[in-house]
Amino acid sequence: MDPRESFTIAARSIRSHKLRSTLTVLGVVIGIASVVTFATFGASVESEIVGGIADSGANNVYVLGQPAEEEGFEQALQPIFTEYDLRQLAGLPGVEAVIPRGSIPANSVTHGGDTVSIQGATATTPAAVTNETLVAGRSFRSGANETVLNRAAAETTFEGNLSVGDEITVRGSDETWNLTVVGVVNGTAGELPIGNFGPQPQFYLPADPYYQAVVESPGANARQRAYPQVTVVADPAETLAVTESVETYLQEQSDARQLAPQGVELVARTSGDFAEQISDVIEQITRFVTGIAVIALVVGAIGIANIMLVSVTERTREIGIMKAVGARNRDVMELFLLEATLLGAVGAFLGLPLGLVVGWAATRYAEVGFAFAPFWSALAVLVGVLVGVVAGLYPAWRAARVDPIDALRYE
Structure with missing residues (x-):
């Protein structure tokens, strides 16, 4: 089947169920926007704090006691x-x-x-x-x-x-x-x-x-x-x-x-050392919070899988007609997979700007400079598209296995 024709049929199917498709895409949008928001805010906070540390006294060497264990903090202040x-x-x-x-x-x-x-x-x-x-x-x-x-x-x-x-x-x-x-x-x-x-x-x-x-x-x-x-x-x-x-x-x-008390190590640290340690902590927090936001993407994937399974059931007779006129299993699978991918892609490209706007608003509220997180933003879009692909695999495979004779009898 001509790819352009597959795209046209998939787009027409999505438009014919506007409310259902919108609600499905909304799940992906929320997931992508959440990931981008948390990643952007984390990058902004990291840039603000780490940048301030790195710029403050680059030629300073801070001499202090460092506890070997967390409970030794008071000893290190002696x-x-x-x-x-x-x-x-x-x-x-x-x-x-x-x-x-x-x-x-x-x-x-x-x-x-x-x-x-x-x-x-x-x-x-x-x-x-x-x-x-x-x-x-x-x-x-x-x-x-x-x-x-x-x-x-x-x-x-x-x-x-x-x-x-x-x-x-x-x-x-x-x-x-x-x-x-x-x-x-x-x-x-x-x-x-x-x-x-x-x-x-x-x-x-x-x-x-x-x-x-x-x-x-x-x-x-x-x-x-x-x-x-x-x-x-x-x-x-x-x-x-x-x-x-x-x-x-x-x-x-x-x-x-x-x-120095027992368990306290004498250290000499520069601003760069502190900046690196703070950066590692903020990155770990950002990964954790962003990982929680990925749960929303899982929900979006389930939504896509659900709508595609419903679509396969609703279009059983259409699948039978397609096969009767020469469509191969691969063509049917390609059509439904493309439809699921479109839902994921639309959600990703709508979620990206929304996440950036919300992230920008969060930085204004926290009074920190805005910093774009290109890696996380690109990853969020890629994951959004992959969510559509993965969620559509089983429904597309199921559609391809529909028997054309049974499908033509389907009411």
Whole structure:
């Protein structure tokens, strides 16, 4: 049979049952749109987060403790990097700065008679505040009663914005500090890239004198401040070499290797390492959620198989006439298979733009940039067509096996 004639007959059969064909195609459309939506949204979130991590401090080497098991997370936050370690790291070739970070227990902040609760403050050094992230004012000075805020803290903590020159009172576990706001920043150098998600208020104080975590330094034989995390800022051209030097120092000479709790590994990570880990996690989640959406495609396939089986029954006499005038089993099978494939293809090509539109709307709601997922989109269309082919195989085979004499007698 001429392929064009087969196509014409198949299309005419689909048009003659508009409502039934529309409902069948709708199942495929929903399946394809679901796959494309979840894949597109996953790609958009991955691009937004991973892109932000990769762009933040490409020459930063993050030094921290990594627990061997998930339940060891709290142990990994213990202060183990001493001031002795900071000096040794600063002396490594290619190192431009070493920025420690610690947590100061604080539970509230007061300004203008209003008091709000906070989750703590961050202790670091003046080098953490750079011109690139500074919005207003300057960095704090070591030993001074000064603080730097991020924009979320300045704009959302109190009804009236905090600005440079304002006085605030921070209450810690045992002490109260009267501080002057000297700067507002978009972030600070040395922050872990995975710790910047969400506009959380941050209060930055000089480690001297507000940070009180001290340990006995094996290298200096004296009590010194110790921090749970340190960032080594490397010469951009020597980031890889600096990372290797830092790892060697951590394993062979550092105080941290002796102070680290059992089960905590000392690691040096770059932004690229964090980006790769986050990307793997997001991809796994995307695959899982997209796999759930494939269930809708299975439902669509069942719908196509059902309508084709009904069609074979309804057109039994037509099949008998076709065979009586010379149509071969292969021609009949080709006709019904083509009809099922058309239903799947129409559903796929309608589901693709619908999925992209819904995915775009989801990215607008989540306030992330839109990123097209070409692999998943192409795969969704291909699967949609294959759904039609697979779902139509049995009905087409059954139609081809119809006995022409019995078919002509069929009422």
